[in-house]
Amino acid sequence: MKQKSFITPLSYINKEDLALCIPFFEKILKKLLPPSHIAQLKSDKKEVVINYLNGLNKKLPLIMWEQYPETIHATLLADAKYTQGIGRYFSDVLNRWLNPGKFLNISYMHNLDFRFTASETDSYFISQIALDIPNEKELAIVKNNIPTVIKDLKINILAVKKTRQLIFNKELTQYERKIILQENIDSILNRPAKEFDINIFDKMHHLILELTAEEKTKEINEKLFKHLEKYPSVDNRDIYNEVQRILLLFKGKFADNDDINTIIRILSSHFIFQKYLTQQIRHDPTQRHFHLKLFKIKGNRLAMVLGINILNENELFSKRHIIKALETCLPNVAMKEISDSFVSDYRTQDKIRLFYLEVEKTAPIHFTHEEIKQLKKDLPCELKNRFEQILHPVFMPRNEEEIMRSLILLSQQLKYPRDLPQCIISFEAQSNLDLAFVIMFIRIDKGDSLQELSLLLESRLKFDEWNIKPMGTLRKQRLKEGTIFKVSVAKADFLRKDYTVDLFKARHFVASELKRLFGEFRDFNGGILSKQYEIYLALQCACGEFSYKDDFLLENFFFSLSPPFMQNILPLEVLKSFFYLLIKSIEDIKNETSIDQSPDYLLVLIKETTPFYMNEALSKIDQLSISPSDLTTSTLLNNGVRYIGFIYHSNDQQERDLFLKALKIDRIFN
Numbered sequence: 001m002k003q004k005s006f007i008t009p010l011s012y013i014n015k016e017d018l019a020l021c022i023p024f025f026e027k028i029l030k031k032l033l034p035p036s037h038i039a040q041l042k043s044d045k046k047e048v049v050i051n052y053l054n055g056l057n058k059k060l061p062l063i064m065w066e067q068y069p070e071t072i073h074a075t076l077l078a079d080a081k082y083t084q085g086i087g088r089y090f091s092d093v094l095n096r097w098l099n100p101g102k103f104l105n106i107s108y109m110h111n112l113d114f115r116f117t118a119s120e121t122d123s124y125f126i127s128q129i130a131l132d133i134p135n136e137k138e139l140a141i142v143k144n145n146i147p148t149v150i151k152d153l154k155i156n157i158l159a160v161k162k163t164r165q166l167i168f169n170k171e172l173t174q175y176e177r178k179i180i181l182q183e184n185i186d187s188i189l190n191r192p193a194k195e196f197d198i199n200i201f202d203k204m205h206h207l208i209l210e211l212t213a214e215e216k217t218k219e220i221n222e223k224l225f226k227h228l229e230k231y232p233s234v235d236n237r238d239i240y241n242e243v244q245r246i247l248l249l250f251k252g253k254f255a256d257n258d259d260i261n262t263i264i265r266i267l268s269s270h271f272i273f274q275k276y277l278t279q280q281i282r283h284d285p286t287q288r289h290f291h292l293k294l295f296k297i298k299g300n301r302l303a304m305v306l307g308i309n310i311l312n313e314n315e316l317f318s319k320r321h322i323i324k325a326l327e328t329c330l331p332n333v334a335m336k337e338i339s340d341s342f343v344s345d346y347r348t349q350d351k352i353r354l355f356y357l358e359v360e361k362t363a364p365i366h367f368t369h370e371e372i373k374q375l376k377k378d379l380p381c382e383l384k385n386r387f388e389q390i391l392h393p394v395f396m397p398r399n400e401e402e403i404m405r406s407l408i409l410l411s412q413q414l415k416y417p418r419d420l421p422q423c424i425i426s427f428e429a430q431s432n433l434d435l436a437f438v439i440m441f442i443r444i445d446k447g448d449s450l451q452e453l454s455l456l457l458e459s460r461l462k463f464d465e466w467n468i469k470p471m472g473t474l475r476k477q478r479l480k481e482g483t484i485f486k487v488s489v490a491k492a493d494f495l496r497k498d499y500t501v502d503l504f505k506a507r508h509f510v511a512s513e514l515k516r517l518f519g520e521f522r523d524f525n526g527g528i529l530s531k532q533y534e535i536y537l538a539l540q541c542a543c544g545e546f547s548y549k550d551d552f553l554l555e556n557f558f559f560s561l562s563p564p565f566m567q568n569i570l571p572l573e574v575l576k577s578f579f580y581l582l583i584k585s586i587e588d589i590k591n592e593t594s595i596d597q598s599p600d601y602l603l604v605l606i607k608e609t610t611p612f613y614m615n616e617a618l619s620k621i622d623q624l625s626i627s628p629s630d631l632t633t634s635t636l637l638n639n640g641v642r643y644i645g646f647i648y649h650s651n652d653q654q655e656r657d658l659f660l661k662a663l664k665i666d667r668i669f670n
Helices: 015-032 035-041 046-059 086-097 136-168 174-189 200-230 238-249 260-283 319-329 369-384 400-413 503-518 527-543 545-549 551-559 572-587 613-622 653-662
Strands: 007-009 062-068 071-079 106-116 124-132 290-296 302-309 335-337 343-345 352-361 422-430 434-444 462-474 478-490 593-597 601-607 631-638 641-649
Touching: 007 015, 015 035, 015 062, 015 071, 015 106, 015 124, 035 046, 062 136, 071 086, 071 136, 086 106, 086 124, 086 136, 086 238, 136 238, 136 260, 238 260, 238 343, 260 290, 260 302, 260 352, 290 369, 302 369, 319 335, 319 352, 319 369, 400 422, 400 434, 400 462, 400 478, 422 503, 434 462, 434 503, 478 503, 503 527, 527 551, 527 572, 551 572, 551 631, 572 593, 572 601, 572 631, 572 641, 601 653, 613 653, 641 653
Parallel strands: none
Antiparallel strands: 007 106, 062 071, 071 124, 106 124, 290 302, 302 352, 335 352, 343 352, 422 434, 434 478, 462 478, 593 601, 601 641, 631 641
């Protein structure tokens, strides 16, 4: 009696071929699966088969290899759903990587999509490949590489499956799916630009695709999009090569005991972020695009997959920028990088930067749900502000004529014996490590030089290039001493979070140190700057918790106020209210306009949604003939959104209504 087959092909096969095909693959499966497993597959009880297949699905893919004289056979059993293209990938990897640097000849290859006869739901793919091994030397190399190749094959197949599930299931929004589908289309039509090795048959196929695309690009694009959307299992085969390339980046980063599902999540997130960014940059290359994935992994570790684009070739972004951002978001949490966990992926031909990093707390405890939630909220904006600009140093020799004019001017300010010494502090240059200032100092000669005084106390300032000049006498009795010298200070202490140099803060520090070393003097060219800094520090103190959390935003806000003299004039409470209004506007995604008022001031903050709005608004406001001291403006860019603010000094409701009308805002307040 003829025994019933326990597998059924998914595609039609004529009777003659079927009679040869089915026994062949059943024989392979009987080698791959233990006899007890085959017995369960042949069971008449449906629940037995279902239970077995549920267990089998969790173990897939299964890979087996057998050695024969001058050849090896490799067999793959995998889930057929979301793994389309796996047959070619399986053969390519074995052909290229079992003996790196040499292509092994494939003597035969048999593939089949099938289901087990007792199950009508699950579908599977089986492939057997025979590879020729001509001598013992090559066989030894192949045997040595087989475990690594099989491990990488399994991870790659599972990562591709997970990626496709993310793309075509409900885990992505419709917009995100559209981005991926469009990128797949572009990948198909532009495949010659890919980095992967291709043979002569591929090149001819690519040429035909390119010529066809040139003739009917729009038609092909539309049809492919509809096809991929309708049949999510059919997307470009480059996904296997892409995931394989990503896996190579992570070589040695995963321990043998790392959870396979974690590895798969990392690889699939990496791949999807790359797809997102490629399409988003193509659509809008002038904007910063950003994608972040955080998840807990084995032990107390927190893993991060980050995708971001650079806007120009002078931008620098690396591991230290990421770690600084993490520390800023969780200032009360002591954490450290997991040694050798950092992976960076960027190619010179595009502007995509992909990163992977693991961190853990210094104490052996987990990251809490609240901490991860806080990171998801604050980290994207914090990372965007961390980009460093690489600037060329400026070569500009010191202008001695200008220095002498400044010394003469300072000397003229010194008229009486009790007058304070006069000082000009000018920024000169920066190096990789230091900021340099030129100091011009006029005082009445007291016998001991400034150079001698500078040695009496320790200081973070480094002094150099001393030059003392006599500058005449005071009432023909007391000598005036002019001293020119250079001071340098470590630049690292004055870098903001976006790695711009806070020259304002650095100058204030230099002035304070000079007063500590030499005594009180008149800062001839820094009086208004000192006053501004005092007001900024007072505002920082008044804003309390908001200042600590958003110090970078607060600083940008304060120094964006125009005209600049209003920074010294506006009441502290008004500045504080305006900053709170800015935070409220940033957090309020829906409303484009935020308004507040006090008895004497009207505060308006607008998110710029159309280009040139600021110019149009100022043009309308000019017609109201408002005094410059009654109107302060602010323009601030935060997280890609431009905020335009107005502080209008008026207690007249009619004037306020006219002002709001000029801004195309309906009257809100009574």
